[in-house]
Amino acid sequence: MAPEATALRELAPYVLAGGMALTVLLAALALAGGGGVPARTMKRRLARVAREPQLPGVPRRVGGVRRLDPESGFPTLERMVRALMPRPQKLRHRLARTGRRISLGHYLVACLLVMALDAAVALKLFGLSPLLALPQAFAMGLWLPHAVTGWMIRRRTNRFLTLFPDGIDLIVRGLRSGLPVTESIRAVGHEIAEPVGGEFRQIADGLRVGATLEDSLWAAARRLEIQEFNFLVIAMAIQRETGGNLAETLANLSQLLRQRRQFKLKVKAISSEARASTMIIGSLPFVMFGILMLVNSDYVMQLFTDPRGMIMAGFGLFGILIGLAVMTKMVRLDV
Secondary structure: OHHHHHHHHHHHHHHHHHHHHHHHHHHHHHHHOOOOOOHHHHHHHHHHHHHOOOOOOOOOOOOOOOOOOOOOOOHHHHHHHHHHOOOHHHHHHHHHOOOOOOOHHHHHHHHHHHHHHHHHHHHHOOOOOHHHHHHHHHHHHHHHHHHHHHHHHHHHHHHHHHHHHHHHHHHHHHHHOOOOHHHHHHHHHHHOOOOHHHHHHHHHHHHHOOOOHHHHHHHHHHHHOOHHHHHHHHHHHHHHHHOOOHHHHHHHHHHHHHHHHHHHHHHHHHOHHHHHHHHHHHHHHHHHHHHHHHHOHHHHHHHHHOHHHHHHHHHHHHHHHHHHHHHHHHHOOOO
């Protein structure tokens, strides 16, 4: 009985990890099919409503068509997120800043998949107990999608700041050639690449449906949350109230934004040595851990099997995180 009990005890982590992964996979497959009414069915309903005869004195029925949320890929999961989170709109706004069509359901599925994979790796490769593996898998599932989302936002912001002065110069050339500012904004939407072109196309669409220029610009500023774009909105709002040469104001703003970007790049170049030292020092403990795992894994695994080793590893990781946070704060200069 002892060998059988030992074998069952060894198989328990694998069964637990496999069950978690299978549960998440089945939930994702089951919820993926509930994305609302198909596009073909919606088009058929719209065509049927359009063909309905309108009798004299009888208003046309408008309550039979329901507008679908274009981001509703997993409606059941999104309802769960809205019920559990205090402010789901803030997370939806953060996902929209990435420039991708990521819904709350997709984000939650990504978190669950990361949790399942991390738990499987911790239980299978490192042999951690479920009491230790599941909490760190939960933390990793919350942190990794958040970090990836932040990286996507930073990449899109950098791309926007690179092309934004070119868009302002195009508006300036349009104003100097006699075009109104609305036509110059439409030209930016068609001539400048993404993401600048897409944002200015949304501004032009707002103007086309009757919104004012100032409201459309402030709506774009709330979507982007970029300080440089706020400069443009404030400059155009002040010029509209006080008057003056808008082309000259925007030309000065474009030059200021280019100088600001050049100064940021200069600061980044000066602090590159300190940032490289931070990355090297921060990665050394993990590199040495990987080398020791390849040379003598039994010796290293005592940090995870022995309670004293777990305490030492916890204090060591905490110290590494504190040191990385301090060094990162020292080399990060806000301009």
